Amino acid sequence: MFYLVKTPWLVKKLIYPGYIWHLPSKEKKIYLTFDDGPHPVATKFVLEELKKFSAKATFFCLGKNVLAHPDLYSSILSQGHATGNHTHDHPNGWKVDDEVYFRNIALAADYIDSNLFRPPYGRITRFQAKQVIEKMGMKLVMWSVLSGDFDKRLGLEDCFRNVVKACSPGAIVVFHDSEKAFDKLRYALPLVLTHFSEKGYSFKQIEL
Secondary structure, three states, rough: OOOOOOHHHEEEEEEEOEEEEEEOOOEEEEEEEEEEEEEEEHHHHHHHHHHOOOOOOOOEHHHHHHHHHHHHHHHHHHHOOOEEEEEOOOOOOOOOHHHHHHHHHHHHHHHOOEEEEEOOOOOHHHHHHHHHHHOHHHHEEOOOOOOOOOOOOOOOOHHHHHHHHHHHEEEEEEEEEOOHHHHHHHHHHHHHHHHHHOOOEEEEOOOO
């Protein structure tokens, strides 16, 4: 499995210029995002940790998980966080028919009221992206920092270090509130919140 912890400038500006990779800021702000929830254990943990630091975040949810856990989804919103569409059941845009992909996004939109969209795995074709942005009226949000909490090869400390080394003001950071990532998330998130809070950063939700 190959991926880049920090998204290179070349990718953000030249190859995929229409996507949102970071939110430039002169202030010390970080945008924490959580993919694949809501999950009854992981998402509750995230919400509890965020509350300790008066931090806000953005949850890119799967429609099927919102359908399964509507009360948890409501808690995300009632606590002042933002949500985004992460499709209904996590299809890979490179491997499915375009119309199937668009229907999957539309199905999730029945449960997730948001103009933010993040493609599962970050994999979406140029045609699909154009339709999502221009036809479906959504903002395509990617990231500038991957924690790597999904990577079985990484140790707990690695995920924390990934975020600390790669973050700068305006960074969009990806964690996963999922069962697969929970061990690393449970270790790294409190450390990330503590580290950057001590350095004067605030944590904001994405509003576009």
